[in-house]
Amino acid sequence: MRRRSDGRERGAAPGGTARSDRGETGVRRAGKAGKWLGGIAVLASTVLLSAPLATAGAQTATPGPETDAVNPTDTLQVPEGPHAQIIGGEQTTVAEYPYIVAALREGGPRPLGQTCTGSVIGPRTILIAAHCKDGDGTKSFYYGADDLTKPEGGTKIEVESYTQHPKYQSPNGWQTGYDVAVVQTKQDIPVKDGQYAKFATSADSELSQPGKTGTAIGYGRVSDGENTNAHVKKASLPVVDGQNTCGSFGSFNGAYMVCAGYADGHDGICQGDSGGPLVVDGVVIGVASWVRTGCNSYGAWGRLTNEMGDWVKTQLPDSGAPTAAFTPNCSTTEPSCSFDATASKDGDGQIASYAWNFGDSTEGKGATPSHTYQKAGSYEVTLTVTDDAGKKGTVTHTVHAGVEEPSGEPPTPAFSVSCWYEACDFDASQSRDTDNDIASYAWKFGDGKTGTGVKSAHSYPAGQKNYTAELSVTDKGGNTATTSKQIQCWDFSGRAFCFSG
Secondary structure, eight states: OOSOEEEOOTTSOTTOEEBSBOOOTTSOOOOSSSOBOSSOEEOOSSOOSOOOBBOTTOOOOOOOSSSOOEEEBTOOOSSSSOOOOOBSSEEOOTTTSTTEEEEEETTOSSGGGEEEEEEEEETTEEEEOGGGGTSSSOEEEEESOSBTTSOTTOEEEEEEEEEEOTTOOTTTGGGTSOOOEEEEESSOOOOGGGOOOOBOOGGGGGGGSTTOEEEEEEOOOSSTTOOSOOBOEEEEEEEEOGGGTGGGGSOOOTTTEEEESOTTOSSBOOTTOTTOEEEETTEEEEEEEEEETTSOSOEEEEEOSSHHHHHHHHTSOOTTOOBOOOEEEEOSSSSEEEEEOTTOBOTTSOEEEEEEEOSSSOEEESSSOEEEOSSSEEEEEEEEEEETTSOEEEEEEEEEESSOOOOSOOOBOOOEEEEETTEEEEEOTTOBOSSSOEEEEEEEOSSSOEEESSEEEEEOOSSSEEEEEEEEEEETTSOEEEEEEEEEEEEETTEEEEEEO
């Protein structure tokens, strides 16, 4: 976390800035001056006055009047869009910060494709930086893992909607402000006991005053150029007057940004930390936005103690909405299920209707319907309840109709990769299963091609690109677990030269 939240690349001017999630051209990566906590800074490849910390493939920022470059904390490239991590600080856990979540981007070179960090603020709502949406590649999240290189037991979260602040101007809006976004997810995020992050609004302006001490949290880089460490970290940082600190190297606007950290950046944010929280007195007062090139100085967070936090509040689902809940009861011999939604509740009224989507393009009504499927299998069933005020609540569960439900513990997938130019050999013999024999191995190589078997071979097309290779292992109990590795390919005399990194 020590470096910029945007993770600039090498080669930038000594005082440049970078976004923590991007990896743009024109901004350097975070420097070596300190240890990184976990990914707040975004770095770019050339010298820019200011740039975001997180997103790969972003456009180069326009140099400002200063000689220092600035990058978004998601932008650092290594070699094509890496992300930054907290410098210095110390390792922490999801148990300590139950709302912390890793933001992934398809094609991202860090573990699982991590590029940004977010805060869960509701059952299906995540607070993050707006510039984290700008990078190429499908976005998703991963919840529950302290270390993304050992993601077993975590949950992958799919995105339903990704809404940037209406005044944010892509792709370089982190320079001018309003670098905040709210994500709605397709499924509930399993935050224990609903310990969601509390975020600031304009009513909390005292929390962002200079002299306060905040905690920055993120999955970003921990040193210049490293791309393998993905353990969530935290760092204690003082909130400072931004005009003589972050403002000394451009792109700082105190109306929309909070500055925190140290002049030498011994603790701070860097690439991969973009979107991560700055927490003061238990409240998120900002989301990591950008950091000086080299991640060796102060970092800037999108300010929430103003209209930006007020806007985030409007994006939360109505607190008076009902809570949908149901219990399925499915036959193991026939493809039929009955459902009981009487556990659904409405705190300030009554539930007026129950609407079902049974996962096979058919729908139903009522609190206790039954449904017969055309064939046995697993289906995603969604219940939407509406109360007497017209407010809605939704929940989705997987049901197994006409088949046995998975039993026992899931397997632990693992694999190695060895490449000779474009030809790569994948070996999953390291995978283990404690209580059932492994039944199948399914591969996705990241370029649209697939494979099967404990060992599989694949050749990548010519050209420079990063791929996410994914292994799914299923045991005889029906349990499936998935892991992935990044495959980086370079163009070498018209051929792909690939390696796992």
